[in-house]
Amino acid sequence: MTTHPPALWRRALAEALGTCLLVAIVVGSGIAAQQLSPDDVGLQLLQNSTATVLGLTVLILIFGPISGAHFNPAVSLVDWILGRRAGGGLSVKELCTYIASQTAGAIGGSVLANTMFEVGTSISGKERATAGHLMAEVVATAGLILLIFSLAATKRSSLAAPAVGAYIGAAYWFTSSTSFANPAVTVGRIFSDTFAGIAPGSVPGFVLAQLIGAAVGLGLLAALFPRDARTGNDVVVPHAANNRG
């Protein structure tokens, strides 16, 4: 049975909308937490992380069948790398479209959250790039890549929605950086000077650490799942292959 992926504009819409809502969830729940629990930063982070676990899981369920629900340039990049080797995955044009859609969506997500909470969009002043945080971003992104593509390698991508949600929920806490692990979301979070914001000066370091983490994740994947990593379409995150043509 041959199935065609949805049109690229439709997949781009899915990536943009999904990433927009993901950032709206992260930023919006951060604003709510800050306003409602002003006395305990840990309680704020618990509210923020709980909302993200639930919301990210749902977003992957909605948009997975259309675009693969990457919402993350690091994931799309690895998909492209694995696909090149095996003759599947995203093309360069698709990769660029995905990344542009994700980044635009992420910025829109901050604006959307700011608007709902009537806080005004402004550039975050929250410096985050310490040595520990950069190392944490490497670890967080490596784990994310290993999770997503190990599920694909073992044909369990139907578990990706709750598994990725749960992973990010844990990574909020066990990494010192609260686990951005996503270059587009990192850029989007510049545009809200609230709990989840990040100052522009911290972004290059975070993105670089995330790309290094993606490479580490790829290396671990190759070591742990050697045969599967050569079987092409099976190893990439399914785009448009989950439940429909």
Add this chain to the structure above:
Amino acid sequence: MTTHPPALWRRALAEALGTCLLVAIVVGSGIAAQQLSPDDVGLQLLQNSTATVLGLTVLILIFGPISGAHFNPAVSLVDWILGRRAGGGLSVKELCTYIASQTAGAIGGSVLANTMFEVGTSISGKERATAGHLMAEVVATAGLILLIFSLAATKRSSLAAPAVGAYIGAAYWFTSSTSFANPAVTVGRIFSDTFAGIAPGSVPGFVLAQLIGAAVGLGLLAALFPRDARTGNDVVVPHAANNRG
């Protein structure tokens, strides 16, 4: 294999009872939270949202096979719209019965919660209709409609129970309005002057925003799932089609 849906009175009972318990969960856990954690509104909302995630999931599991577990006039309305185009879904009579049952059940749910907590039923004085909150209701309802009907369009409605529970749990936090996203529940929550209440004057704005959100959700659904949106029974929330005749 032809299956007949349950008798309409039985489906109406399911919608009334399910919406009653949903509002009892929202209002009751709000009262408990307010009484037990008086010093931190964010902690109250975390208790309230956690109870709702768990309870709503269970209610959809119980009542889904009978009535589709809409519990929400916006969902029933979209079901009717999609069904008209494709020759399936609810009839006008069924739609009216669903909405009346949901609204009556929702009011009963507030009374039930008030009675269990011995707080007395009275009209809420909590004004909620700000510009940010109305926009939040548009976003919350659009996302809910997109979630429910995208699962139906991709034949994954068996995931609706945990997915809708998780969605509402996230939306409590990432929308500034705490995500009512349901005209019947909004009306029901008038009748408790407690944590989860809403003043009557805020209700028209909320309901209007929810209907606009439902339209936005329908538009996104048509853009993202074009073919599926024309296949009739497959696109509507299954009523009486999940596990039994």
Add this chain to the structure above:
Amino acid sequence: MTTHPPALWRRALAEALGTCLLVAIVVGSGIAAQQLSPDDVGLQLLQNSTATVLGLTVLILIFGPISGAHFNPAVSLVDWILGRRAGGGLSVKELCTYIASQTAGAIGGSVLANTMFEVGTSISGKERATAGHLMAEVVATAGLILLIFSLAATKRSSLAAPAVGAYIGAAYWFTSSTSFANPAVTVGRIFSDTFAGIAPGSVPGFVLAQLIGAAVGLGLLAALFPRDARTGNDVVVPHAANNRG
């Protein structure tokens, strides 16, 4: 394929051990919560309910294939009633064995929790029997019975473990009594004068309310699932029928 249920002594052991661990979870996490978060009763209840959601789900997974994982005389009683009508379910002897095992296990669970936390076993002085709490017990037990047997009626008992866990987690919050909903657990909780304890004088009222709630649940079940309620083995909680002979 004919399958024999496990020997009755083995099922009795499963009911005793499962109910013991259930009460140990409820009482033990209550003690931990009280010790670690002394300043906020709501936070204590959130810790208590979260531990119970997770633990109860796991206990049903472990013991379900052996005894059906009732852990609750109200559930066993309804199983017997439904089975009598249809020629299946528990016999009177099995019912009595189940109830005795559950009650003994529940008492042991309080003792186990007290021992682990080195607090000493004594009779609780916590009076709980108000009108609101008794009504809450009716509601909580009715919902529990409706949930368990509606899943059985629609052949979805494999969802019972997470669904019952989630239900109790919501009921902790939306009922004013924190939802005991279980005569054996109610008796067991007499034996710890800590967060989750109940004074002996409140027990008869609670148990009576729970039995009324079970009857209400049965009535709702008959109204909502009429055909299924006559199909014998399908309507009872599966004992020894889930995954093995």
Add this chain to the structure above:
Amino acid sequence: MTTHPPALWRRALAEALGTCLLVAIVVGSGIAAQQLSPDDVGLQLLQNSTATVLGLTVLILIFGPISGAHFNPAVSLVDWILGRRAGGGLSVKELCTYIASQTAGAIGGSVLANTMFEVGTSISGKERATAGHLMAEVVATAGLILLIFSLAATKRSSLAAPAVGAYIGAAYWFTSSTSFANPAVTVGRIFSDTFAGIAPGSVPGFVLAQLIGAAVGLGLLAALFPRDARTGNDVVVPHAANNRG
């Protein structure tokens, strides 16, 4: 269809990496909790346990298909015992390799967490070995062994990831020791003088209690699942048998 397990070095890598990340999650989220919620130890434990539930579930999903995702010498030991009787399971050489990998990984996990949070690696001074805590470790480990191998005995090991995560999340709260239940993790947690640390002097008692708990779990397993306990490969935690060869 004959399937070969992955090479032993690959399984050892999976056990080392998985146990490393498990300890990094436990220790790292403990540090974050302590820093962010300094005023409430119960809230710290809730953050710590929530992160562990989510993270442990994900780790079992990732590494289960390679090594069985034991991450725990007590689990590997029981696997070897059950396998000896039935002619399957780990060999002595594999058992030793697993335990060494787990222990080395666990120590690395503390170092990783310390590094991300820039707290410096030092020996914990937190004495934990009271009579109540030791009894709690017996209970916690017995329950863990019973859970894992009862799922295997009833061919439901695909549920192990969320079930083990949920179990540990409950056991954090209902046992007074916060449930280490794992000799390798216990050793690893020596190397962080933070929330989740344990003083070296408490380790022998904890490990002994865990081994006694494993024996208790094995006894309960034999009583409850007698036939299954003799069917060889079916009773052991699947290593390399879940989803791939």
